[in-house]
Amino acid sequence: MAILRPERGASGRSRNANAVDDCVSDTPKGSFPKTAHLLKHSDFQRVYQHGRRHFSGNMTVFYLRTQSEAAPEPNKAGTAKDLRAREDGGVRIGFTVSKALGGSVERNRMRRRTREAVRHNLYMLKNMSDSVDVVINPKKSLLTALFPQLSQEIERAFRVILQNCEVATRKSGRQETRLT
Numbered sequence: 001m002a003i004l005r006p007e008r009g010a011s012g013r014s015r016n017a018n019a020v021d022d023c024v025s026d027t028p029k030g031s032f033p034k035t036a037h038l039l040k041h042s043d044f045q046r047v048y049q050h051g052r053r054h055f056s057g058n059m060t061v062f063y064l065r066t067q068s069e070a071a072p073e074p075n076k077a078g079t080a081k082d083l084r085a086r087e088d089g090g091v092r093i094g095f096t097v098s099k100a101l102g103g104s105v106e107r108n109r110m111r112r113r114t115r116e117a118v119r120h121n122l123y124m125l126k127n128m129s130d131s132v133d134v135v136i137n138p139k140k141s142l143l144t145a146l147f148p149q150l151s152q153e154i155e156r157a158f159r160v161i162l163q164n165c166e167v168a169t170r171k172s173g174r175q176e177t178r179l180t
Helices: 041-050 079-087 104-125 147-179
Strands: 052-055 059-066 091-095 131-138
Touching: 041 059, 041 091, 041 131, 052 147, 059 147, 091 104, 104 131, 104 147, 131 147
Parallel strands: 091 131
Antiparallel strands: 052 059, 059 131
16 A cells, blocks of 8 residues: 655645645636526426527527516425525526437536536626526537637627627617506
8 A cells, every 4th residue: 555645845845645736727716606507407498498599619508588586485395495596696507418429428528528617607697687597508529629619619608698688688678668
């Protein structure tokens, strides 16, 4: 059995060889909290059926602008939790990877890479006035794509979502003022 011995760092201090180094990359730190995850099958189906699509080289992004809920109903289970998720940022993101794209190892790798790219670019959608549900459906080519390319595609998709939701908000605002 091998014994792990502390290594000496550049500063002369001893350092554990198994320690996690937070300075591995120069990419900005982001977050992807659990409240930003799209989890329910019915929510995925609603985004697919009623949402819009954005196509890119390595993925298809589906998105649907949703109405904010006014107040939770006390007799419905889960409503307060859903409302709390909306208050935290208004953006929920889900991932779907078809079994046709490969075995579980490849599918999980696609999901992890996509989730990491979303984590780095999620700040773009944090200050939206509306809430939006997003479903990302990767293509087989995502496995061989470089991470900066993947991150740029996610960034571009988020810009399109932000732009289209702002236009829809302005249009609906004009319609409400005409009605009153």
